[in-house]
Amino acid sequence: MESYQYIIEFITQYPPIIYWAWILSGVFILIITFLIIYLKYLRNRLRSKERIQKTYQKKYESELITYLYSGNEEEEISIEQQNIINYFKKHSNSGLKRKIIIATLLKLKNDISGEMADSIQNLYYQTELVNYPTGKLKSKSWDIIAKSIRELTQFQIKESYDAVTHHVNHPKREVRKEVQMYLVNLFYFKGLDFLNVLKSHLTEWDQIQLLEILQKFDNQHIPNINDWLKSSNDSVVVFTLKLAKIYNQFEAKDELLLLLDHQNKSIRVDAINVLAHLNAVEAIPIIKKEFSNRSLEEQIAFFNMLQNMNDISDIPFILDYLNKDNFEIRISAIKILKELNFDNFNTFKMMPTDPKIDENVKFIETA
Numbered sequence: 001m002e003s004y005q006y007i008i009e010f011i012t013q014y015p016p017i018i019y020w021a022w023i024l025s026g027v028f029i030l031i032i033t034f035l036i037i038y039l040k041y042l043r044n045r046l047r048s049k050e051r052i053q054k055t056y057q058k059k060y061e062s063e064l065i066t067y068l069y070s071g072n073e074e075e076e077i078s079i080e081q082q083n084i085i086n087y088f089k090k091h092s093n094s095g096l097k098r099k100i101i102i103a104t105l106l107k108l109k110n111d112i113s114g115e116m117a118d119s120i121q122n123l124y125y126q127t128e129l130v131n132y133p134t135g136k137l138k139s140k141s142w143d144i145i146a147k148s149i150r151e152l153t154q155f156q157i158k159e160s161y162d163a164v165t166h167h168v169n170h171p172k173r174e175v176r177k178e179v180q181m182y183l184v185n186l187f188y189f190k191g192l193d194f195l196n197v198l199k200s201h202l203t204e205w206d207q208i209q210l211l212e213i214l215q216k217f218d219n220q221h222i223p224n225i226n227d228w229l230k231s232s233n234d235s236v237v238v239f240t241l242k243l244a245k246i247y248n249q250f251e252a253k254d255e256l257l258l259l260l261d262h263q264n265k266s267i268r269v270d271a272i273n274v275l276a277h278l279n280a281v282e283a284i285p286i287i288k289k290e291f292s293n294r295s296l297e298e299q300i301a302f303f304n305m306l307q308n309m310n311d312i313s314d315i316p317f318i319l320d321y322l323n324k325d326n327f328e329i330r331i332s333a334i335k336i337l338k339e340l341n342f343d344n345f346n347t348f349k350m351m352p353t354d355p356k357i358d359e360n361v362k363f364i365e366t367a
Helices: 002-012 016-069 079-091 095-111 115-126 131-138 142-154 158-165 173-196 204-214 234-246 250-261 265-277 283-289 296-308 312-319 327-340 342-350 355-366
Strands: none
Touching: 016 079, 016 095, 016 115, 079 095, 079 115, 095 115, 095 142, 131 142, 131 158, 142 158, 142 173, 158 173, 173 204, 173 234, 204 234, 234 250, 234 265, 250 265, 250 283, 265 283, 265 296, 283 296, 296 327, 312 327
């Protein structure tokens, strides 16, 4: 009691600011002490969790290998395999153990192929692990939905098609991306049907990823792309133009020609490039008709088209653009003239012309 009284008297003899400084110091010391203890607890818990994971992972790997090699031709599922299925079913009730089982299945699935890979997928069904991601597709948390769709993609669960496509226009881009990856990885070109209902923007990166997946599959039937070229979603049209060019979709020529008057300038330019790639000469008179009203990008694209699809009848049109301010158009015009009629090109060189044309002619000759 006397000690307590002494402390009070000692503190009160100083100004209030010192008094509160002592109190705050005491509070900070308590907080720091608590945090140190809590961090040590977390570290020990994480180490313990890591040890548990490694232990179960080894156990599950052993059980999986036993499952793969314990089958026989007389029974679809042997007694030993059924015991392992029951074992995994029991352990999958725990969230942590279920994650370890799935990670182990995926690890082994990625390392093998053929019948053994099919056996692992069959085990995923038999243990009813498939029910967990399927059930979570109705979750209100976007990250849970995205993870569930990714898992269904990894295990190639085609039966979840309807439930997954329900999220094609999900507000979160991450979910939409997983939906697209699921559809294209499992259903190839048929999976692109989601383009019919896609309302959100298909980013350039999304388009690259989809094309990369599609190009892994050979001899696939490419569906009719005309409806996608008519889409009100400009990003869908842009992506479809890439498909038309990569897979030489000359059958879509009529729809491609209509895109020459699309309200989006980038789409008009892309359409010209695709039509040039397909050697669609029908596009030339359409573009010529209102050429002067078209954007500079379209004009450049058209002259690039003419370099590979020119005709002697194009000379008067090309001569009109020799004095064009744009360097690319001037160069293209001179290249086309040189290709169409080399003799006239030499005559043209000798005629007095604009200094810019003289300079460009020399550039063509040395190219």
